[in-house]
Amino acid sequence: MSTDMKTEFGEAPKGTPRRFDGVLREIVAGNAMVAVLSVVLAMVVGSLMILLTDENVRTTAGYIGARPGDFFSAVWTSISDAYTALFRGAVYNTNLQGFQGRIRPLTETLKFSGPLILAGLGVGLAFRAGMFNIGGRGQMLLAGAAAGWVGVNADLPIVLHLPLAVLAGALAGALWAGIAGFLKAQSGAHEVIVTIMLNYVGYYLVFYALSKQGLLQAPGSLNPKSEAMPESAILPKLLGDRFNLHAGFLLALVAVAVVWWLLNKSALGFRFRAVGENPDAARAAGIDVGRTYLVVMLIAGALVGLAGVNQILGTTTSGVTVDMDAGIGFDAITVALLGRSRPLGILAAGLLFGGLKAGGFSMAAAEGIPVEIVLVIQSLIVLFIAAPPLVRAIFRLPKEATA
Amino acid sequence: MTLELRGITKRFGPLVANDRISLTVNEGEILALLGENGAGKSTLMNVLYGLYQADEGEIFLDGAPLKMSGPGDAMAAGIGMVHQHFMLVPVFTVAENVMLGNESTGFAGTLDLDAARQRVREISQRFGFDVDPDALVETLPVGVQQRVEIIKALSRDARVLVFDEPTAVLTPQETDELMEIMRQLRASGTAIVFISHKLREVRAIADRITVIRRGAVVGEASPTATNAELAALMVGRPVELTVHKEPAQPGPDALVVRDLRVTDDAGHSHLDGISFSIARGEVLGVAGVQGNGQTELTEAIMGLQAHVHGSIRLGEHELVGRSVRKILDAGVGFIPEDRQVDGLVGEFTIAENLMLNRSHGKPFVSAGTVRTGFLEDFAQQKLTEYDVRASGIQARASQLSGGNQQKVVVARELSRDLNLLVAAQPTRGVDVGSIEFIHKQVVATRDAGVPVLLVSTELDEIVALSDRIMVLYRGQVVGIVPADTPRETLGLMMAGERPEGGAA
Amino acid sequence: ACGDAPDEDKKGSAKSDFLPCIVSDAGGFDDKSFNQLSYEGLKEAAKELGTDYKDVQSKTDQDYAPNLENLVGQGCDLIVTVGFALSAATVESAKANPDIEYVLIDDAADNDFDGNKDADNIKPILYDTAQAAFLAGYAAADYTKTGTVGTYGGQPFPTVTIFMDGFKQGVDYYNKEKGKDVKLIGWEGNDKGVFTGGFDANEKATNTAKSILDKNADVILPVGGPIYQGALTAIKDSGKDVALIGVDADFYETDPNTQSLVLTSILKNMKTSTIETVVAAGKGDFDPEAYVGTLENDGVGLAPFHNFESKVNPSLQGELDKVKQGIIDGSIPVTSYLDK
């Protein structure tokens, strides 16, 4: 992951950033067919695991010789029930009354995708400038804690309170990520190490604040948890109280637009990309590489921070906890990679993962299918999508002409 | 022994890099391959060496077909290659590089480094090289690296040797030495394929010359042909080989460098108190074997070196201690010596590369936003003006041939108001057609009253373009001499000898 | 091998249509602690009632609300939620679904701290574990030969530190009564103590235990699900004669590997409470009144010495009975976070 290979060595590969790209570009070039087939393939593997968990399938397998029909119908029921539950949990639930109720799962999907998109943007943006931000967890925690602190402690009307809390969160995320950017710029400390370590430091810091009266712990409580957020600091619900979908999703959409502008239209984004693709040339062209690392990490941290804000002020308003990042900081890496670090790609990947998450809860509740299956399906989708030739080979599709 | 290529065709996707090429090389003979950038010379040699698989055609050694699945087979057949882009592992020592792939081992696969060192010494002795087997390759000057490549090829007792542009990075003396080695090898029966853009060298050493254009053989030429004939054959049109320029009209001194010292992070000194000045409308050429401080000099002017002492004044401005951006804003244009590392962002489009060093304001950026329309018009105009051969302004820089990449850099640097042009190796690896063009641009810049600092390892280029020549040796100025100083004198100066009559 | 096909689908057997459900906290149902015990309780209750049941595990804090919502969607009649972490989500779900009965284990469901539970249809189940831990502390102090006993926890949560708190008070009480100076390592009160930083059985747990044994402790109380596994390894490695005190359930029965090591266990009868509550609810007698397990109502207690019967002072059991009586009648004060 270094970039200081020097001249004379002919074709010795230079720097890393390009590694995030070459193959990825191929993904874009590869058609939608591969994406769809990747999902199918991942679902097939998921099916095998679903079958393993199904008792009916296991018992009927016991007498498959005697009555094979039982087995196959059990297999069919098991798989179709599972994926129906997934669909019902993520998109449209035919079991419920009225369109409003039936479409509710879709709104849940949107709700879950909000923070994934925000954090994915944070990771993806940093990627584009050649920084691998594994620190999503810490950044979300600090951001959530800061937003929660403002939420609980400021006594303001909603028009001031909410923006202030959101801002505090974004700022905290920015500062936490900024440490990695700053150290990289100042001493070359590898951002992978620093962001990993900051995850843990942030966790214990927030834990401490939550265990300390006067800091974040709810007054009178002994649990490491803050008070619930007051009305004036809560992101408004978008579709009324019957739905959980809140303004955090709008925040995500706005962030997609802003990052898109930033990367594709702005001078700052131009510098980010230049540094990410070739820091040597960027430096020779008068771009301050160190400063760029710092700036990109600040913005990336703010974006990831917004994901934390989204959790505390939107999804779970009952108070800050040390677990509030819910693994989103790490999922964001996968989202960003699947979205090829491009804003629209991240939007799509975030929606897909949000849907799988919403559907996963429904599969677990309805069919007792462990949520780990969703993890497996997610990771397989990413792997297959990243290897179009493999998918083509499996489905015996014709080879794409190599560019 | 005879090596024969018959009807070799190699395609990269839709591009036909080699189109039914046939060649023969005989024992004790030097065959030169000529062709402009991208003609397909290296590709052909890579096929010969087993690095690429030919799509069609066969290779015969002494009439027997060679089955080649990799370089291993080529080496086994006695084919060796000195690659255009050195195939050396920078962080390995010379001995390690030479033994790689051909290691002698002791107990349990332990490397026998002593044997490798011995082998390096042996070959060095035979050809009069001075190479330390334990030196790290990345710390060696390119000229020495070139020798390591040669030792590597020789250490495997090759009967056919391919030299792909070995002289691009050598000084005249080194080139002469290399020629001598090639003659020695020829005398001992080795068959040699020699690739170079330098017509003088080709004519001096080749027994036969084959010219390739756009992947196909376009003709044979004899070593007695003139440079102009060869160039025309290569490019397919007449080429002006000499630079026409009026005598300089130097104005007042514009760039004044005083007691410039540059050290690296480890404290080693690279420039040891050098002083010189360049007048407006004057080209100062910096000659010297690579690694004698030229790189550090250009980088120090550009603000790219960390530890700089002394003074670099451009008009009113002191440049030392300023950021690169401020220096660029002061009107310094910079053509870096390695376009792929410092000059271009490979993944960026031509248009984006054209605005690379002006991303902070007018004319390409307003209110923090890139003015896409303006940029595209600008890029389109430069593409035409500089005759950049590409599919369009949205083509990625990495997809361009070296000559065209260089044109993009030159276009970018020359399309703003300059107070100084720093050009390092502006034509390295560029074919004669593009060299002609770039040289014209440098002269035009001078004639517009801009001082030019030209660094080149190519003595021809220095002599052709410069008004005065400064020779660097081990971080010090050996002397600053007029452009008509004899080559022999320059050569001696490059080896560190002070010219007669000059005070120390 | 192919078996015979069953004659009839067993699923057809008669069932009550009462549907009890359970959500774990992030520890999961195999945490060897409250999730597991509550889950076993629920399963047993469902069996007793002859009903189906549904269970979902949470992976993180963010899963509680969606899990509850999906269970509501599945038509659950009663939902058991385990752990203080689920408190807020449970209250929210309970308010939105007044027809469903909720049982919240180990928390008072009072998130506004007004001293009252926040929704009428929640039954909080709490345990004043400090009382039982007090007895364990007394027993440990009496048993130790080195004069040093130790404890460590997973994370400083109140449900964890309540064990350590009670244990410390027991040791202190013993010292005062007997004029001894038994030292306790690993807990000073006020969040200062030894914690592994998580509830995983891992090298950290082992090393933590090891550090405590290095300080010469010969009785050790690990608090927090599977982290006691670390103590097992550390004890075996040390080659010393060290006794282990279990938590939640009687380790002697739940983990036979510990039989030669376990001095006693601090019992929190979550399984029983869950069974009783769920069965009552299934029969239509859901009582939303908060339940606090104490020594008096046998909600908490101390397990028998089993193999250590012969190794402890013969008088110890008698003394413990007396102390227990004192705690019940209030003559021996035991404080914990539950008294606020």
Place this chain on the structure above:
Amino acid sequence: MSDTKITVPVPADAAEPVAVPLRTALKAPIMLGVVTLLVALLVALGARSGDTTFQLAAETDFFDLPEITLPSTATVATLVVLLAVCTAASALLVSRGRRTPLWLVGLFAFLAVTAFLTWAAAGDSLTVVGLLGGSITLAVPLVFGALGGVLGERAGVVNIAIDGQLLFGAFAAAMVGTIVGSPWGGLVAAMVAGGLVALVLGFFAITYFVDQVIVGVVLNVLVIGLTSFLYGQVLTENPDKLNAPEHFSRLPIPVLGQIPVIGPVLFRQTILVYLMYVAVAVVAWALYRTKWGLRVRAVGEHPKAADTVGIKVNRTRYTTLLIAGLIAGAGGATYTLVSVPQFGEEMTDGAGYIALAAVIFGRWDPVRATLAALLFGFASNLQLALSVIGSPVPSQFMLMLPYVVTIIAVAGLVGASRAPAADGVPYRKG
């Protein structure tokens, strides 16, 4: 052509030299200064009275070593002075254009740690042997993981999947170890499991040119998903038969184990620790001294150059990756065959990422990476030891210690490091 005379450069006139700060060299004295200040602050703000006792001997030692008892405040004060002297020496050297020598940094670190320990353990005693020995045990999976990481990256394959290899290794060791009834079986299974993850990584990264970072990150998630799934579905169904592996117990080495201090720290460990010593030595030797190692390094630095001398680049990468996987997998076995006798979900708790940090911290060198992992182990164990003593610092801050130490070390002492040049770049032939 105005000038025919040779001009010789004039000596510099009064151009005032503008020096750009020697940033790299300055880092060390600055960092030392910061640490000195921190330690001094500890003493100033949280003065603690009493003596601090360092126990050198383990109880079962052959030799009896004395305990060292030091008056806490006086000792710390003396040490702070010494720290200041070291800082000054470093600053002096840098001002003379030299670098801070490693031994000075080492001495400084030793003094700083001693000062901190003396302060934190005032009025109590500290078992040095336990502290150091525990550091090694805590570092075992990190060292194996880091070795795997170093090997992979030296061959040009970024191995972010270390965590997956550790976790899968732990899982396989627990399950197979139980079924087979021998920890050796478990160890072999763990290695195979690690190798399997590595092969999947290779399959996607080498054969299909998928971005190695993607594959690595995703494989970690995949392994978490799979092991948690199998754990829930299979292991918990019958824990006694599937998830109760027999343990490697401690195996003191007869003579070596009796050496004072060193013996109990290094040579009264489990077989896995001894395997770790061997692994570090063998990997270091193989990488730098054998034909295989030369080829691996060549492939990671300049695959095309390796190709031109007839080395099969992708085959070399596959085999190296496989070996790396086997090693990392063995590290996973520590979790279930040494630490605790059972598998638990996500039980590696991100250790693979820490191992990755050790790889970078150790500059892609097996021995340095091992030292980095040991430093981390030491900081973790220090945290434990101090919280057991009853340190005045809240437990959350103690738990932060290893991570903060790593950041300080990376930012202050290591700085920019250079990965193998072709690290992460798939090799395609023309």
